[in-house]
Amino acid sequence: MIVDGKKKIWSDYQKDIPDDHYFYVRSCIRQNFFPASEKVFLDIVRDRLGLDFFETPHHTTCGGIAYHSDSIPQETLMTIVARQFALMTEAGYENYVCSCITSFGIYNEIINTWFHYPELEAKIRELLWEASKREFKIPKSVVHASDVIYKLRNKILENGKYKLVDKTTGEPLRVVEHIGCHYSKMFPSKGVGGAEYPYVLTGMAEAWGGTVIDYPERRHCCGFGFRQYLVQANRGYSLSNTHKKFESMAPFKPDMIITNCPGCPYFLDRWQYVIEELEGKTYGADSRGIPVFTYEEVAGLVLGYDPWDLGLQMHQTAVEPLLDKIGIIYNKEDKYKI
Amino acid sequence: MTDRVLIIGGGPAGLEAANQLNLLGYKPVIVEKDDTLGGHLAKWDRLFPEGESAEAVLYKLIKPVEHIPVYLNTVVEKADKEGNLFRIKLSGGKEEIVSAILVCAGFSLFPAEKKEEYGYGIYNGVITSSDLEKWFKTGKGVNINNPSKVGFVHCVGSRDEKVCNRQCSKVCCVTAVKQACEIKEKFPDSEVFCFYMDLRMFGRKYEDLYLKAQNKYRVRFIRGRVSEVSEDFNGKVVIKAEDTLSSKPLKVSLDLLVLMTGMISNNSTEDISGILSLNRAEDGFIEPSDTITKMYDSGKEGVFLAGAVTGPKTIPETLSEARASALAIHNYLSNKALQ
Numbered sequence: 304m305i306v307d308g309k310k311k312i313w314s315d316y317q318k319d320i321p322d323d324h325y326f327y328v329r330s331c332i333r334q335n336f337f338p339a340s341e342k343v344f345l346d347i348v349r350d351r352l353g354l355d356f357f358e359t360p361h362h363t364t365c366g367g368i369a370y371h372s373d374s375i376p377q378e379t380l381m382t383i384v385a386r387q388f389a390l391m392t393e394a395g396y397e398n399y400v401c402s403c404i405t406s407f408g409i410y411n412e413i414i415n416t417w418f419h420y421p422e423l424e425a426k427i428r429e430l431l432w433e434a435s436k437r438e439f440k441i442p443k444s445v446v447h448a449s450d451v452i453y454k455l456r457n458k459i460l461e462n463g464k465y466k467l468v469d470k471t472t473g474e475p476l477r478v479v480e481h482i483g484c485h486y487s488k489m490f491p492s493k494g495v496g497g498a499e500y501p502y503v504l505t506g507m508a509e510a511w512g513g514t515v516i517d518y519p520e521r522r523h524c525c526g527f528g529f530r531q532y533l534v535q536a537n538r539g540y541s542l543s544n545t546h547k548k549f550e551s552m553a554p555f556k557p558d559m560i561i562t563n564c565p566g567c568p569y570f571l572d573r574w575q576y577v578i579e580e581l582e583g584k585t586y587g588a589d590s591r592g593i594p595v596f597t598y599e600e601v602a603g604l605v606l607g608y609d610p611w612d613l614g615l616q617m618h619q620t621a622v623e624p625l626l627d628k629i630g631i632i633y634n635k636e637d638k639y640k641i
Numbered sequence: 642m643t644d645r646v647l648i649i650g651g652g653p654a655g656l657e658a659a660n661q662l663n664l665l666g667y668k669p670v671i672v673e674k675d676d677t678l679g680g681h682l683a684k685w686d687r688l689f690p691e692g693e694s695a696e697a698v699l700y701k702l703i704k705p706v707e708h709i710p711v712y713l714n715t716v717v718e719k720a721d722k723e724g725n726l727f728r729i730k731l732s733g734g735k736e737e738i739v740s741a742i743l744v745c746a747g748f749s750l751f752p753a754e755k756k757e758e759y760g761y762g763i764y765n766g767v768i769t770s771s772d773l774e775k776w777f778k779t780g781k782g783v784n785i786n787n788p789s790k791v792g793f794v795h796c797v798g799s800r801d802e803k804v805c806n807r808q809c810s811k812v813c814c815v816t817a818v819k820q821a822c823e824i825k826e827k828f829p830d831s832e833v834f835c836f837y838m839d840l841r842m843f844g845r846k847y848e849d850l851y852l853k854a855q856n857k858y859r860v861r862f863i864r865g866r867v868s869e870v871s872e873d874f875n876g877k878v879v880i881k882a883e884d885t886l887s888s889k890p891l892k893v894s895l896d897l898l899v900l901m902t903g904m905i906s907n908n909s910t911e912d913i914s915g916i917l918s919l920n921r922a923e924d925g926f927i928e929p930s931d932t933i934t935k936m937y938d939s940g941k942e943g944v945f946l947a948g949a950v951t952g953p954k955t956i957p958e959t960l961s962e963a964r965a966s967a968l969a970i971h972n973y974l975s976n977k978a979l980q
């Protein structure tokens with residue numbers, strides 16, 4: 304591995320991430336999968352770092368999950384997105400930040416489509432007006448929430464309590480980073496670090512003391528892939544994708560996985576249990592699994608949040624061995640508190 | 642009028658044209674931006690299709706023109722037409738007054754790191770055809786230690802809309818076959834794979850080399866493009882590709898992956914075409930006035946073209962064009978003298 308080569312690519316794919324004043328939209332599935340992540344994100348940027356992140360209860364799904372499972376046509380998707388943009392415009396914001404990778408891809412895809420087909424944008428404006436009497440401006444900036452945490456990674460470290468370091472040996476934790484496919488694979492220039500060697504999560508892991516593993520199936524899908532899982536008959540395919548990734552990363556002995564997509568942490572986490580049941584194989588040191596985190600959860604751990612306030616009790620793969628390895632203080636009894 | 646002719650570029654086209662112009666009684670002057678003559682040929686080891694020594698070929702080109710003036714590490718900064726003459730300002734403050742200009746600015750190799758998915762500059766086992774040729778010639782530059790599996794990826798930066806290079810580079814297919822055979826000669830126990838779109842064996846004896854690669858050296862030709870490259874725990878290069886003839890995906894671990902980088906317009910072509918007001922095509926190469934009957938004609942009076950400055954070419958094609966350009970310059974200057 305030639306690290307300087309990666310640094311060169313990373314320097315080629317830097318994007319403009321505004322400092323402040325964002326209109327924030329949530330994911331429609333993350334709140335079920337990892338319920339505290341979005342709450343922690345807002346807590347970090349608003350309360351810990353004093354930034355302006357506006358949120359409205361009137362926003363909806365972006366429609367991406369229906370679009371990618373062929374349930375709604377593109378015009379419907381675009382009108383839903385136009386309404387989201389209208390809410391942002393009405394609130395007086397120009398910087399749009401979304402929690403979901405699918406949404407991030409959808410927003411970039413639609414803005415790019417409108418750029419090339421302005422007549423389609425005009426049609427969607429008419430449809431939105433007919434449906435809701437709303438108008439909208441296209442955001443000046445569309446970023447993913449992981450871009451924001453990436454930008455704030457050093458501030459988080461400055462305010463941090465823990466690092467991604469083995470407290471016994473002082474060695475950096477071995478981190479697998481996994482970006483959602485729709486983060487930069489469609490539009491490499493929209494992702495920090497591009498599509499082939501994305502830096503957004505690597506930058507966080509390295510800033511917080513970890514070392515990142517590059518393994519052969521790094522670019523491979525987590526296994527969600529919409530119809531791989533949404534169509535019940537395809538679920539074996541979903542599982543085999545995840546299995547392929549774990550077999551590939553296992554020789555590198557990762558301590559943890561960090562992700563930035565709603566589906567990835569869910570499938571990488573849950574399918575480990577299924578693989579164990581099906582094949583009797585448990586990955587990770589001492590066969591205790593490889594814990595999988597959202598980037599907000601890792602930021603929260605670094606900042607010293609109580610693991611159970613981060614919702615880590617919702618994970619299938621136990622996180623306690625990793626918490627112990629870092630030296631995070633927590634109360635075991637609180638894991639199932641209500 | 643003067644009998645001086647400025648030749649921009651000291652590669653095979655420039656050297657051969659200089660020789661022919663000298664034989665015709667003119668005084669050619671070569672301007673070369675690098676510190677040596679020979680262009681890419683000077684860095685090459687052996688040539689297709691029969692493995693001729695590149696050094697011996699270069700010697701044949703340089704020897705007859707040893708006596709002619711050469712400006713190394715020099716570029717043209719300005720060219721003013723004054724009547725039938727050109728007043729040329731060169732870097733370093735030098736000046737030449739010439740009657741004609743021959744542009745032989747050659748080509749550049751596609752920067753392989755632009756195809757990020759292939760991992761050049763990222764993974765140690767990924768090199769370019771140029772790196773391999775340098776290793777064949779000098780044993781230096783890259784570390785190749787008895788590889789058991791070697792892969793070649795054709796058309797890296799050629800015929801590729803994604804990197805804005807639609808043109809075929811012509812020479813990469815047969816170069817890959819040549820280099821695959823050479824790898825087998827050096828490492829007979831190795832397995833060698835070539836991943837190709839089409840094999841364009843257009844030249845005489847190219848097909849023979851291709852058959853030799855299959856029959857004698859057992860090189861495996863797989864029609865399909867490599868989609869991504871990574872590195873495994875042992876440092877081997879892992880590639881994913883598709884075998885389009887059997888309609889199956891492939892995953893192979895290799896010790897060495899060679900990227901056949903294509904020919905693109907020379908970085909300096911933009912500068913020189915601006916100075917001389919020459920037309921460049923969409924692909925960046927200079928557009929001759931007539932691509933069928935006058936490849937040597939720039940369309941600007943007194944300015945001529947030869948070699949890969951007008952598109953990818955083999956060395957024999959380049960040398961033939963250099964001779965044609967020399968003759969065209971001779972005809973041009975003869976007519977001017979009569980006037």
